[in-house]
Amino acid sequence: MTKEINNEILADFRKNLNQDATNNVLKNSVAQVGIFKAAENLDVKSKLNPTFNVQVKTGKVSDQKHSGRCWLFSALTTLRTEFSSKYDVKDFELSQNYSSFWDRLEKANYFYQGIIKTAALPVEDRKVNSLFSYPNGDGGFWQFAVDLVEKYGVVPAYAMPETAVSNNTTEFNSVLGTMLRKNGIELRKLVNEGKSEAEVDQRVDEMLSEVYKVCVYAFGQPPVNFELSIRNDKDKMIEETSITPKEFLNKYFTINFDDYVDVLNAPQIDKEYGKLYNIEFEGNIVGKNATTFFNLPLSRLKEMAIAQLKDGKVVLFGNDVAKQSDRSKGLMSGNMYQYDKLFGIDTKMSRGEALDYKQASISHAMVLTGVNLVDDKPNRWKVENSWGEARGEKGYFTMDDDWFNDHAYDVVVNKKYLTGDELKMLDQEPVLLPAWDSIA
Template identity: 45%
Template structure:
């Protein structure tokens, strides 16, 4: 069944448009100011006032610059919040994002080689192979991937491995590294399919390739130290502290000391293919071969909110993932469904359910941040305080306001300590996960 637009159709469309005098005014406004400015709802500012009944003490907002490391920044921020309170650290203290960035890219290279060999017998136009080659590695990631890195490599303060040109502007090294990985994929697939190489031969070749990747990353980010000194002055009394010759693993155990197994991923995916109170993982998604598996517990939104509130009430911030751009005003730091009146401006119906938005690619998780507060009215949340990683020049010194209705629609994941789960949730989380396809929206990297 097909339909061609006729000249009569065009005449009617033009007549209907010209017959409404309001269209001329709106046309002038939109063409002059752009869609977002023309549809901005001024009342969203007062509706999303940045004051909260629960507001955790946190430091200065970090800045991921021109890189896709939000998931790292958000995760490390949740850890530094507790460190700052426990050790009286200054507001500008940060953990090294560049250190995790280096090892993430190194481990992702090996993870890519692993998947290339697993799919070596499939043709290049197979969907799995095409998915692999589309982006051999990227800046994005998941909470469990950060945990896998910390469990293997530990953590260090930013002073021990500061930012570099390439960690702040990652496009250049990403393009070159993906070229290298695709080049290596050709060789590995040929070794399997044409040379019938043994496992020992393949592993030997992988080691050579990984050595080359290590060299590239060391040039780009600087080679990570194996030992470092931790020096700081306390925020209140300015006392000087110094601990020499720490390893990243020793630093994590002494200054953070979390049992990372306690922190689990909760997702909110109301699509028909994902039952609530079930766990899920994603095929071919991860970074550390043999490391922590990505695992999500799917819960109704009310359960997710209740868990987030419990953790905030206990004084601990909450890592979360969302579709940050939708109905979001970056300069003002407002994420609310009434921020822009797109439907009213264009007189069209743009409403879709959360499930339909996931199924039809209208929305997916693309950014991770930290919830640091909530405004409770009669025990119910009305808005949430969000620490972003875009520096202090946006929002309220880098902090955003997220309306509760926006959270319903565009938040897809949080991380909480499993001690806050009720019996039903804990039982479900303990079950083995079902495996989702690599391109499932719940496998999107923040």
């Protein structure tokens, strides 16, 4: 590389800037109010009417506070919506803290097993680097939640309420991350010193006991059983003197997780439509199902999401929420901030390019609870977020279809909405993607 910025080039920059008088006005405006305010499209709000002709009956939104548990909140929302409808309890909520406790413990074991598996690789190997970069976070996918619920059941929010730590996981993530990295170093040494499998397993058990203690201090002790006592909206009691989390799940919830599939739209060179994909080391429970995505065109994601909403079922979807959205107003529009017009530039990328070159990521999970159709085509969507009632319309966001086109990447839908040919594709062996893949 030999090209340098010199005084001659800088003089040209200044000359070009000063040729247009409007540049000085825009410079002052941007500097005073900021880029977002200066680029905001004020017409968006008038077009995002929070009324929808297809809508699932839902209740009060939840609040993940300062944590990365959106995937878990969204998954449990699908369960609580079913419970609320079946038993007439509009604002019923499941304990995210209960499921999150088991998630963090299971992820610790998942990390330890990954470290053991890769112990012979050099520390600079990309697999080893990936494991140590993210030993245990509070993020996840739909399959993580499914595996947790099937193994540990669920409890109402009152049976294991939130704590200061579950509401703000920054400190916990730091402490646990340090602890796991230190343990990971030790496990690599034990394996490379030729210690027996039994000796290594014994040390893992001791490490997990410490993780369990830290989790109890931070999140509370998960209940082995609890008293079920809920008064529904018709003033009838739902009561059980003592019930376990698994019994509660099996008795009061009818969802069959095997009926659902996570459908992805990733139009990238390395990902064909009609193929299944797994991501290496992308899981939370050892011995459970791998996180699997079924890659299909974006139009199919919309068609299946609409069909599920029409059947009265909400739809979990993964997205890149930070792009083109107003968090306080709860508005999401493909034309929310007109940066290109403000600066006279062109930043448009295809969906595949945005994923490939790190402009986009599946950073958040929310729930579709409604859609507005014009001539059977969607023009806006109702979104239940997990950021509390202070944002949007009491926690509900309105998203235009352009935002879906640009920033929505996967939906969890019942397999009955797949075509016959698509169902046959589910029998294929998934393609294994590396841990550092763009959709991880």
